Amino acid sequence: MSDFTPNEMMTIAAARALSNDDVCFVGIGAPSAACNVARLTHAPDITLIYESGTIGTAPTVLPLSIGDGELCETALTTVAVPEMFRYWLQGGRITIGFLGAAQLDPFGNINTTVIGDYAHPKTRLPGGGGAPEIASSSGEVFITMAQSKRGMVKDIDFYTSFGHGRGGIHRQELGITTKGPTLLITDLAVWRPNPETKEFEVNSIHPGATREEIARTCDWDVKYAASVDETPPPTAEELGTLRELKARTDAAHAGTASKRGSKDG
């Protein structure tokens, strides 16, 4: 398949990183699409959890919010929100926490709180929601975002959620026992942290994307792994599944859902 968008490639690359045994804490937007594509292709038994309390959801269309009725109707069970954060997230049962970011630094630290000073922000963003504890309590963290110089910055304005801090063993120094960000999937590349420094390195470049484009849309000095592959392009099955899911979603939310990119919590 050669006829696909960078966003589709991003979603499909993220979907591939999930396995049948994963228990995913899902954010809205790209993470939700990726998790559901995984469920509809190679990982039919993956467990999807939304922070509204729905456990084991299998929506036929993508939700607009983390609390859509569809998520509850298709869930194995729905629990109260305090239980969700205590037994399921803090209890260490989540294998993958999926996060988006307004600002991301090369060590996987995320800002969704403010642009500018906290007390007098230039832009007041929505805040962390579940992210601070998703980042510390999930077994590992996957991040997806479209690349931009405003989004991928050397220094974030606020540490909404902690990735690898200043890198190296900074997580362990803070007493955090989980792995933190292990994967960053953008619309141009797949990145993984360097095993020592924990700084993100490009591991594979999506078909059609270039090193120049990656550099132009990232405000930090991009590092590359020793061997950099091309991301395998979407298969017909992957792309078909994603597009059918989006078509079903658009039909279900007909006329009411022209914009769905934002994360809410």
Next chain:
Amino acid sequence: MSDFTPNEMMTIAAARALSNDDVCFVGIGAPSAACNVARLTHAPDITLIYESGTIGTAPTVLPLSIGDGELCETALTTVAVPEMFRYWLQGGRITIGFLGAAQLDPFGNINTTVIGDYAHPKTRLPGGGGAPEIASSSGEVFITMAQSKRGMVKDIDFYTSFGHGRGGIHRQELGITTKGPTLLITDLAVWRPNPETKEFEVNSIHPGATREEIARTCDWDVKYAASVDETPPPTAEELGTLRELKARTDAAHAGTASKRGSKDG
């Protein structure tokens, strides 16, 4: 009605102390009978809560344990046990906690843990169950027990649950904000704590009982309130309700329930 047993009088006197607006944490045995007689006579809207998690139960027969199926089947809802102790008891929603005792002292301190030394007990009793926090978190505490020199003692062997300690403002000194034991109903009398010393005083003597009998079945020096009444005898309605409840209970548990006096939790 003059034809009634001391136990019936005890249960009915306890039932009278309950009102329609009360939310009672009910133990098994005499407390359960008293609460249900109240519900079936003057307090039809009383809320009965059993520590197994059943809220607003209305059993047609008395349960044998705090977790009988009947309690759940007739309840408004049934919650998990951690929630019961956190939201409902610790949350301060219980107006009356009903306790029994193996040993009771004149200040309403209760022992249901051991007779003798804790490490090498002469008799290992069942332990406190819910009692330590029922005693401190309920708005007030009612105690029922049949009188005996072994049961009503000057000094209990173990402080399973705290009543008024050494009396006076001992509760407040420990930071306990609830009233503690405000009523003791035995098979012979109704007792209330002296407003200053907090030592139990006989407030009314059941019909047929005497000061001599009370003294003979109590190991501490019995004090009397300034004015001591005779407990009004059971009315025909009270006694009929209690006896019908017991008859229904015996029929329902036919052959399996010859002994029901023990508290379980």
Next chain:
Amino acid sequence: MAKFQSLSEAVAENLKDGDSVAFEGFTHLIPHASAHEAVRQGRRDLTLIRMTPDVVYDQLIGMGMVKKLVFSYAGNPGVGLLRRLRDAVENQWPRPLKVEEHSHAAMANAYEAGAAGLPCAVFRGYKGAGLKDVNPNIRSVTCPFTGEELAAVPAIRPDVAFIHAQKADRKGNVLIEGIVGVQKEAVLAARRSVVTVEEIVESFEGVHPNACILPHWTITSVVHVPGGAHPSYAQGYYPRDNAAYLEWDKIASDRDAFQSWMRENVLEVGPEIFATRVAPLKEAAQ
């Protein structure tokens, strides 16, 4: 003991100027009708509490009724940022807004602690997170067994909580089903509570034994307001009005447009309007 009242009585008796108040709902069952009644009654100087302030909090903030917001995620779900909230925080319009910001885990635990009568909630959280440095209500305790440092936040104890639920029975017991959020905790944590419901039924006979039910004696006031969650949804009654959430983004982008929308759609109408708003949604869902 729950009183059955009109919405204007329930709000007048239970919400005072200066109160801390939670209109809770987690995407589902958001009590819009109650909040709109508070707008009509012109309450001032409120401290608003909610995990996920969205459109309806944008409205209260934009009307200048709010002095402080306690929250963990402020956004228009599936759409974007809250423009009235941003205007208040970034430009102090129509008045400055204090914020006390937490994570979801902290807020959920703080409601739980409030319901449980505790002074604080203890959990594992905020590790490496920046909110610790800007919110003095994020502290810590040390586990006396392992020495681990755990996060602590004060329990949430609102003066009053408003929620919307599916059903009340004749006694005023309330049934919540589906995504139950933190609504039970909000009611149990609050000094007073008002519950609007889609329907009043004779009894809850036949409901699952472990359903989420609030006994009538935990609730101050029950009000029958069909559609009272709109544009949020009530599972089993009507779906979410996604178009209204999208539309809000445009309305809230302009101060004048916002004010005339509030006049026409809140100030000059009453709670009966909610039933008519959900009627086409109910129909479309059939």
Next chain:
Amino acid sequence: MAKFQSLSEAVAENLKDGDSVAFEGFTHLIPHASAHEAVRQGRRDLTLIRMTPDVVYDQLIGMGMVKKLVFSYAGNPGVGLLRRLRDAVENQWPRPLKVEEHSHAAMANAYEAGAAGLPCAVFRGYKGAGLKDVNPNIRSVTCPFTGEELAAVPAIRPDVAFIHAQKADRKGNVLIEGIVGVQKEAVLAARRSVVTVEEIVESFEGVHPNACILPHWTITSVVHVPGGAHPSYAQGYYPRDNAAYLEWDKIASDRDAFQSWMRENVLEVGPEIFATRVAPLKEAAQ
């Protein structure tokens, strides 16, 4: 991921000598069949955990399998004391028994903390209570906001939890209804878990959206043992066998009577016996 196994496989794979183990159940759904299998497999040196140890713990203690008991109320519900437990504590027969004793509130909070992955539970409790003086695992923390001293106990994290439930579906998800006790918490707090069920159904389609369900990936092993709670009960399946609880008082009053009862009714039978034991109860209840 839950495996469907025989009871002997499930116990053999999951319960080892020296383990800490909770056979939980709060009057309802007590996992007698699993405990009897542990007797047959001769496990030793167990630390037993349960809020309400009753007849089945009396049996394990009397068989000498237990070195320590963590509990909050030990009695034969509706009948009286546990005679084998008393013999162990008072006379060290057949071996000495260590006890770690708590209140129900402490145990319930400790299971909750275990399920929540915390090292300890914090609650308001033990004020003026004597257990504080005899149990070094009752400590305190100070609220960093109010200065109130709150009780703290270690989280319960059993090596293995056994529970009995009404239903599993084909994937191994488990449904518990009625008096749910602390069973969900016990499973989530434990490293391994074995669930015996009355029935295996195709799916949970139609069950209430907020029912108490444990996902299959939180459970190690699911075993179909109809009647497996007897003489406890399974709501919707069979009532409590009150006569058996009364009878136990006589059996347990004598060491020899106890041992021969265990031989005849546990050692020389298998889990199939439970279905036959509840058959007359099911019939009588109809």
